[in-house]
Amino acid sequence: MVQRIDPHPAFRFEIQVDGFASGGFSECSGLASETEVVEYREGGLNEHVHKFVGSTRQSNLVLRRGVVGRELYDWHAELATGRVTPRDGVIRVYDASGKQVVMEWAFRAALPVKWLGPNLNALESRLAVEMLELAHEGLVRTI
Numbered sequence: 026m027v028q029r030i031d032p033h034p035a036f037r038f039e040i041q042v043d044g045f046a047s048g049g050f051s052e053c054s055g056l057a058s059e060t061e062v063v064e065y066r067e068g069g070l071n072e073h074v075h076k077f078v079g080s081t082r083q084s085n086l087v088l089r090r091g092v093v094g095r096e097l098y099d100w101h102a103e104l105a106t107g108r109v110t111p112r113d114g115v116i117r118v119y120d121a122s123g124k125q126v127v128m129e130w131a132f133r134a135a136l137p138v139k140w141l142g143p144n145l146n147a148l149e150s151r152l153a154v155e156m157l158e159l160a161h162e163g164l165v166r167t168i
Contacts, residue, residue: 033118033127040088042114042135045096051154052089053116056130058082058164083164086116086132092143092153101140101157111136115167126168134162 041047061079090097103110111134118128138160143153 034121035118037119037121037123038117039119040114040116043112045100045112049093050088050090053086055084055086055158056116056164057084059084083161085138086135086159086161086164088157088159089154092155097137097155097157098140098142101137104137109136111162128166129168130164130166132159132161132164135159136161 038050038053039047040050040053058081060081063077063079065075065077067075100110100112113131113133114135116130116132117126119125120127136159137157139156139158141156143155144151145153
C-alpha cells in the first residue's frame with residue numbers, strides 16, 4: 026500500500042532576524058524567485074528563437090505582525106537616516122504538531138525598504154498590524 030503524504034501546513038512558521046526576537050509574525054510572503062530568459066534571434070534561422078538563461082531575481086520578503094514593540098520601525102528609520110544595518114535571518118515551517126522543522130529558508134543582508142504602520146479605526150476591533158518589506162541578497166532553501 027502506498028503511504029499518503031500530506032502537504033505541510035502554512036500556518037506553523039517562525040521568522041528569525043538577527044538581533045530581533047524570533048516568531049511573532051502572522052504572515053510572510055515573497056518566497057519567490059524568477060529567472061530571466063534571454064532570446065537570441067539568429068539571422069536566417071526562422072524555425073525557432075534561441076533561449077538562454079539570464080539572471081535570477083528574488084522577490085522582497087513581506088512580513089506582517091501585530092505591533093508589539095518598535096524594533097522593526099526603528100530598523101527602518103535607521104536606514105532612512107543613512108545608517109545601514111543589513112541583517113540575516115531564517116524562515117522556518119513546522120509540521121502539523123509544531124515540533125519538527127520541515128522547511129527552512131535562509132536570507133542574507135536584508136534591508137528594511139518599507140515599513141507600514143497599522144490601520145487605525147475606532148469602529149473596528151482589529152489588532153494593530155505592522156508590515157515590513159525586506160530587500161535581501163539571497164534566499165536559499167536549507168531544508
